Amino acid sequence: MSKLVITDLNVKGKKVLVRVDFNVPIKGGVITDDNRIVQALPTIKYVVDNGGKAILFSHLGRIKTEEDKAKNTLKPVAKRLEELVGKPVTFVPETRGEALENAINQMKDGDIVMFENTRFEDLNGKKESGNDPELGKYWASLGDVFVNDAFGTAHRAHASNSGISANIEKTAAGFLMQKEVEFIGGAVDNPKHPFVAILGGAKVSDKISVIENLLKKADKIMICGAMAYTFFKAQGLEVGESKCELDFVDYAKDMLAKANGKIVLPVDVVEAKPDPLKVAENFFGAIDEAPTKVVDVKHIDKDWQGLDCGPETIKLFAKELEGAKTVVWNGPAGVFEVEKFAVGTKAICETLAGLKEKGAITIIGGGDSAAAAISMGYQDKFSHISTGGGASLEYLEGKVLPGVAAITDK
Ligand code: AMP
Numbered sequence: 504m505s506k507l508v509i510t511d512l513n514v515k516g517k518k519v520l521v522r523v524d525f526n527v528p529i530k531g532g533v534i535t536d537d538n539r540i541v542q543a544l545p546t547i548k549y550v551v552d553n554g555g556k557a558i559l560f561s562h563l564g565r566i567k568t569e570e571d572k573a574k575n576t577l578k579p580v581a582k583r584l585e586e587l588v589g590k591p592v593t594f595v596p597e598t599r600g601e602a603l604e605n606a607i608n609q610m611k612d613g614d615i616v617m618f619e620n621t622r623f624e625d626l627n628g629k630k631e632s633g634n635d636p637e638l639g640k641y642w643a644s645l646g647d648v649f650v651n652d653a654f655g656t657a658h659r660a661h662a663s664n665s666g667i668s669a670n671i672e673k674t675a676a677g678f679l680m681q682k683e684v685e686f687i688g689g690a691v692d693n694p695k696h697p698f699v700a701i702l703g704g705a706k707v708s709d710k711i712s713v714i715e716n717l718l719k720k721a722d723k724i725m726i727c728g729a730m731a732y733t734f735f736k737a738q739g740l741e742v743g744e745s746k747c748e749l750d751f752v753d754y755a756k757d758m759l760a761k762a763n764g765k766i767v768l769p770v771d772v773v774e775a776k777p778d779p780l781k782v783a784e785n786f787f788g789a790i791d792e793a794p795t796k797v798v799d800v801k802h803i804d805k806d807w808q809g810l811d812c813g814p815e816t817i818k819l820f821a822k823e824l825e826g827a828k829t830v831v832w833n834g835p836a837g838v839f840e841v842e843k844f845a846v847g848t849k850a851i852c853e854t855l856a857g858l859k860e861k862g863a864i865t866i867i868g869g870g871d872s873a874a875a876a877i878s879m880g881y882q883d884k885f886s887h888i889s890t891g892g893g894a895s896l897e898y899l900e901g902k903v904l905p906g907v908a909a910i911t912d913k
Contacts (some may be wrong), residue, residue, distance in 0.1 A: 504685055506910040507675040509546060509650050514555030516612055520646035521546060522663050523578045524653035525561035534583050538877075542890055546652045546677035547588060553818075558611040558646055559584075559592075559617040560663060562631065562656065566622040581617045589590065590615060598623050599641060607645055609611035616907065619817075621663040622838070631662045639666020652677025654684070655891035658898075668909035676910050679890065684907055686866050686887035687831075687898045695828035695864065698720055700899075701851060703728030704834025704871060708749045712900035714758055718765060725820055727812055727836040727847060730852030734759065734768055735800055743774065744808040765791065766814045767823050770812030771799050771845060773837070776806060793842050811837030812847030821854045830855055833868035833896065839875045848875050868895035 511782045512519075523543040528535045565577040580596035593610075596604045606616050624630040630638045639662040643649065649671045651657070651664055657680070660666075668674040676684065690698070700721045702710055706732045719723055729746035736742050737755035759766060773795055781789035784827040790810060797813045798804065812820070824830065832855065836847030852875075855865040865885045867873045870892030882888065888907055889895040897904060 504676065504681060506684070506907070507673060507913055508681045509549055509675050509677050511913070512648055512650070512673065512675050514550050514553045517555050517647040518607060518645065519555040519557055520649045520667060520671070521550060521559050521679075522644065522649070522651045522653045522667070523547070523559055523561045525577060526563050526655060527580060529563075529574070529579060530664075532849070533763040534578055534579055537583055537587070539633070539890060540584055540587060542679050543589060543652055543677070546679060547584075549678070550650070551588070551590065551613050551615065554612040555614045556607070556612060558607060560621055560642075560833040561653065562622045562661075563620045563662065564622070564833060566620065566625045567776070569626070572620075572623060572626075572652045574755075575620055575622070577617065577620050577654055584615075584617070592617050592911065595619065604645070614779065624662070630632065632659070633774040634660050634662050634666050636666065636669075638662040641672045643667045643670035648672070649674040650677045651675075651910060652679045653904060653906070654680050654894055654895070657891065658906040659903070660905035660909075663908040665909040666820060668911075674910045676907075677750035680907075680910075682887065683889055683891065685897070686864070686891060687868065687895050690829050690831050690864065690866055691716075691720060691898055694720065697827045698829040699723045699725065699824055699827040701725045701727065701830065701832040702834055703730060703836045703848075705729050705746065706772070707733045707748050707755060710834070710896070711751075711754065713896060716899060716901040717759070718762055719746070721765070723765050723767055723823060724762070725823060726906065727769055727820075728834050731769050732809060734766070735803070740800060741803050741805065742809070743803045743805050745774075745803065746808070751824055767819070767820065769800060769812045770819055771797055771815045772803065772809035773797055773811040773813055773846070774809045776804070777808075779913065787841050790838065790844065795843065810841075811844040812850075817847060817850040820851065824854055824858060827858060828863050829869045830858060830863060831868060831899065832872055833870065833899065834864070835872050835875050839871070845875070845879070848872070848881055852876050852879055852884065856881060857898040859884060860887055868892070868899060870896075
């Protein structure tokens with residue numbers, strides 16, 4: 504990596520500002536998934552074990568009103584961190600001021616202080632999200648060095664990442680940031696070929712720049728999920744009631760023309776005919792109860808909707824992936840939230856698990872496909888599962904992420 508990483512710093516005796524991504528789901532004050540806290544532990548432990556003073560901070564949710572503060576306090580996160588790290592974590596329920604400064608000044612080497620949700624500053628005129636220069640400067644003044652380990656927000660220039668970096672001598676990547684950048688950046692900028700991308704999920708419109716960028720870099724792009732139906736429409740096929748973006752049909756035509764055979768589409772789908780009244784009430788319940796059948800993509804029925812890839816597509820995708828050395832996957836192959844339409848997504852997990860065994864680099868670019876793979880038990884079967892959906896998508900689009908760009912060059 505061409506940027507400084509945490510192991511390049513001497514943290515002993517230093518006040519180390521650590522931007523972590525503790526944006527975890529919390530229901531009724533209880534953390535329902537602590538994966539992001541677990542992922543930040545190597546960086547926190549490194550600072551503590553090497554005699555640094557770890558000053559941690561993160562955003563959590565969006566703060567638009569005073570009421571948002573109560574449900575988005577980082578207090579329960581500090582408590583969970585304390586259990587995971589096995590050391591006291593001093594939580595300061597402020598984002599600036601005397602109490603925070605005193606807590607930092609009283610730290611001994613190896614201590615951990617965590618301060619309140621950086622986005623509480625957004626109630627003061629979007630100071631955090633708007634990268635207010637005074638705020639970045641203030642936070643930078645609280646430490647000696649800065650470690651940015653929050654890949655999930657690296658695609659945004661906020662006061663708590665770029666703002667601090669602009670006002671401190673050295674910014675280094677934490678271990679998680681380093682891993683994300685090396686895997687995703689490595690795949691996009693310098694992949695081992697054959698390089699195959701699998702793109703699924705809900706919308707073509709969300710992934711236009713990803714498709715365009717990857718058409719230049721990948722040897723093949725497999726398109727599945729609801730996205731595929733816009734491409735079927737572009738080929739003049741009937742898509743029935745399937746999710747399809749009519750405004751993007753011409754775009755899909757254009758992509759198919761430019762792709763030179765690189766785009767691989769499903770050849771069969773699992774379609775269902777749910778009761779329309781029930782769909783309005785509860786989509787997942789309605790499709791779960793609905794009759795289903797497998798059809799060739801040329802024979803999608805008029806009032807049915809395609810919800811998963813069919814068995815021939817699963818075979819085709821496995822064949823197309825044979826021998827791949829780098830695979831990046833973003834977006835599920837079907838409505839994986841309902842078990843009977845999760846078959847295509849699971850089959851991709853299985854194929855990629857096999858490829859990893861053979862030495863390929865397999866990466867999931869965050870979001871729903873990451874959640875799907877983890878919930879299906881494949882969390883250890885990929886080379887890397889990104890923690891940042893938005894950030895990894897922007898990487899795949901070929902954009903420079905401001906949080907990464909702000910890290911000091913080696
Ligand atoms: P994304 O956030 O773009 O990755 O999209 C994920 C969502 O796409 C999931 O909630 C899936 O249920 C949905 N999805 C995948 N395939 C289909 C499909 N054929 N029809 C409708 N929704 C789908």
